[in-house]
Amino acid sequence: MKESVPHKKLPVALIFSLLGILFVLLFVADILLGSIIIPVKEVFYSLFSTSETNETYRTIILSFRFPKALTAIMTGAALSLSGLQMQTVFRNPLAGPYVLGISAGASLGVALFVLGFSSVLAAGIFTTTGAWPLALVAWAGSFLVMLLVLFVSMKVNDIMTILILGILFTSAVSAIVSILQYFSNESMLKAFIVWTMGSLGNVTKAQLSVLAPAILTGILLAFLKIKDLNAFLLGENYARSLGVSIKTSRIIIFLSTSLLAGTITAFCGPIGFIGIAVPHICRVIFKTANHLILVPAVILTGSIVMLFSDIVSQLPGMQTTLPINSVTALIGIPVIIWMIVKNKKFVSVS
């Protein structure tokens, strides 16, 4: 469908090129900027040569900045892509990666682990074990929810029922988490709160080797369903009449979403608003409803937005970092407000 309007073809390629350039610039900037500002040439030395490198810079770049920048890219791409898929499948512009309750499931896993076992675990356990245990329980939580959602979607035909169940499940989980918080000790509570603020910097190189294949699988599944995603835009009746196998397709899309959002939430915490805002930014930039353009567009734009958020959050030249969740909220919420105001007439019509 991209080729249907020939005069639009050039701008699409042009926009992708410009975004590509922006992506490279922000990626480099994200590595250079931070509490210590690194000269450009050191990046190339540490990446491509072994001799002339300043060891401190080399360590910072290879062990911290580079994995963090990669994590930012994957986070932006994954959350935006799962948001796009959810908005299309639920035909709801306010749907995001977490509507199925994936973030709630991850939170429950983390809350049960951190808060529930706080009496058993020694305080400061996370400083010794790293982020692995948190990531694993969060993953387990979100995948349990995913299985539940897949089970429900095999039984229930109505997509709105699935949406409502997702919202109710999220509320129920927050209630349980609140109870756990009430009864937990201070240091564990802080560990949990810190997790909910999100962080890109805790992902180690070893964890990247788990994160990357999971995200790539999710992206691959989404690419396989580009055509079906387009059909879902017309609603399920039309999709079915065009020969789409609704249940199979929906399950693969949910699987992709859960893999993308669930994995990111497990390793980086529940990062909000990117998943809702980026698909809308892309629709405005590309002026298309075709997922053949939108899927790569949200991957690229999501990465850009996340790299930018990360640069902002590490406050170049200063010793502190802001919680990434607050930064993405401050970037994402204006977009969502703008979208609601702009769509007001359509909301009031139907």
Added chain:
Amino acid sequence: MKKNNFNIELQQLSVGYEQPGGNPLEILKAINFSATPGEMVALIGSNGIGKSTLLRTLAGFQPWFSGNIQISGRNLKNINSKEVARIMSFVSTENVRVPNLSVFDLVAYGRFPYTNWIGMLSELDKSVVDEAIKNVGLQGFENRPVMQISDGERQRAMIARALAQDTPVIILDEPTAYLDVSNKYEIFHLLQVLANKKKKTIILSTHDLNIALREVDKLWIATDCGNYQGAPEDAVLQGWLNQLFKNDHVGFDADEGEFFFKKEFKAKVKVEGGGLPLTWTLRALNRKGYQIVMQAEHDYRVVAKENSWELISKGNQKTFGSVYELMAFLETPK
């Protein structure tokens, strides 16, 4: 596969849906309907009788309880959804509101069953889409966003999408709902042309009975006291149209070919005159519930002329300049 061979037969079909409690609710039973290529069929029946359910079942969206749906001798159950998409296309009442979707892209959805895994359109696909847009008279609208065209234009675009799907059978659920009168006629006419010229089987449900009676080749009538299929004229002659409504106030006037509202008569009026003034004066009196009589015994006598209306009642005579004034005087309490 030969395209001109898609006979549709519903045999002793019983349709309905699962209720929330899990109990099946049968809403239409023992239906025996059929349609052949080149035929435009209208499914009519009162609200809630199950027209949409029947069409959805026929389109393969939901299972049925018993009986059979045969498409050129094959059971619909044994045809997979990808193949069904090449046999039947569907136009629903659902309003498609997709931002940034052009008319061309919407119609191009029809090529979905034929395109590759990412949905890239071939030159052939594009020419089929252009042809479909031309057939519904939407040339020049290709790049217009579907959110910014009128309801009538959007309905045409949806029909073009069904055409682009290039199926021998097109099913439409109330394609003329929400349209103004001239658009209703145009859509019916368009579908009639498609059925006749392209030998497609067109099955639609509608509440626009007056138009359906004039335009369709066959009626499928679903009522509480049985089902009927056949030419609309046979349906009139056999009195099926009077069966459509359960209430006593609406009837079908077989002479006029129209539905009317049954009223209590207020007074007897004898009307004289000729041509259009007479016809429309009669209608106005009818509307307000006056009985038109021929014989000498009457309450009022009206003489309808070209631009004036005389009312004679018990020796008094009054002249009016319009039907409106005449009716206003008649309706004023004496």
